[in-house]
Amino acid sequence: MAYEIVRFPYDGAIDADGHILEPGDLWETYLEDRFKPRALRIRADDEGLEYLEIDGKKSVRTHSGALGMMGAMGDPDARPSAERTYADNIPFGASDPRERLELLEQENLNKALLYPTIGLLWQIEVEDAELADAYTRAYNRWIAEFCSDTDGRLVAIAQISMLDIDLAVAELERAVKDGCKGAWVPPFTHSKIPHGHADHDALWAKAQELDIPMALHPTFDLPSNLPQRFKLESFEAAAPWYFNVLGRQSTQQALLSFFAFGTLERFPDLRLGVLEVGAGWVGSMLDRMDAVYETVTGRDVPLKEKPSTYFRRQCFVSGDPDEPSAAATYEYVGTDRFMWASDYPHPDHTGTWVHDLVRLVEPLDDDARARVLGRNVAEIYRLS
Secondary structure, three states: OOOOOOOOOOOOEEEEEEEOOOOOOHHHHHOOHHHHHHOOEEEEOOOOOEEEEEOOEEOOOOOOOHHHHOOOOOOOOOOOOOOOOOHHHOOOOOOOHHHHHHHHHHHOEEEEEEEOOHHHOOHHHOOOHHHHHHHHHHHHHHHHHHHOOOOOOEEEEEEOOOOOHHHHHHHHHHHHHOOOOEEEEOOOOOOOOOOOOHHHHHHHHHHHHHOOOEEEOOOOOOHHHOOOOOOHHHHHHHHHHHHHHHOHHHHHHHHHHHHHOOHHHHOOOOOEEEEOOOOOOHHHHHHHHHHHHOOHHHOOOOOOOOHHHHHHHHEEEEEOOOOOOHHHHHHHHOHHHEEEOOOOOOOOOOOOHHHHHHHHHOOOOHHHHHHHHHHHHHHHOOOO
């Protein structure tokens, strides 16, 4: 199936969560010499199916040709095979800054915030804090360079590992100095200590000091970390669909921890985002948080105001174009809290996104529409 580029009819739109496909040799090139023998690499097994090598070992999650599917946008018939390699299936604009700028022109987008692809796959499998920090540092150096000569239209967002908070703080400061305009962390922690716990305060304090947003972005996770009741394998071929629908629960739990531990109370200028898990659920979660806060079970939550007050003051959500019900949530929660994202060029990105986004924002008034399409991103990420 050929992917058709369609021009978006509204001006000023900013993609709040686009992706790039990193070059396969990124970590061999950008890691410091002492880490290069342990670099992330793309290998092929005896059947010719590619897998990700992590610290010299075959990934337990990214194997059997899965890497070749990362750019399979708009193609529901794509299947892993030895012929479908990662390097040979990079869509236009997914790995070259000049091409990405040209794609923005063709689609009538003003800017795009860029997140990784391989970077979403390895973190759950690395428990060596120094190696994880080195992997993120290599990527952050590369993405800052990738975006550096684009007049601010391609926006570098840093990847941060939470395995060692002191290392995370140092890398966040370095990456922002290098040109990154924000940062993201996965929705899990290896320690199982929630994100909002005081053990992680130094990271949120540094983000507040640097005046940059932090966001939760979905990544690969281990089955033992997933909020599920059933064995995924029992769903057989439907397991990926089942997991994808439920995947937002991990991010919702991470978000909830910032309220449970009073993190947003301690850091009133922290800007906290939730990415790629939809937006329509936000209103009902705020209602529930507020309702329980008013009961005996909420009396020990260390917040001076209702949870929804902090959300409306400090949080933001990047939703999907194919979620028309979200428009009602925008109005209920506040149109200054929401933005949209393409997920380009991942499999969830389809050729219908322009039509979906138009349908999503058409019910909004002019000011709300402008906010959701681009103004909120520009304000929250301090983009000129």
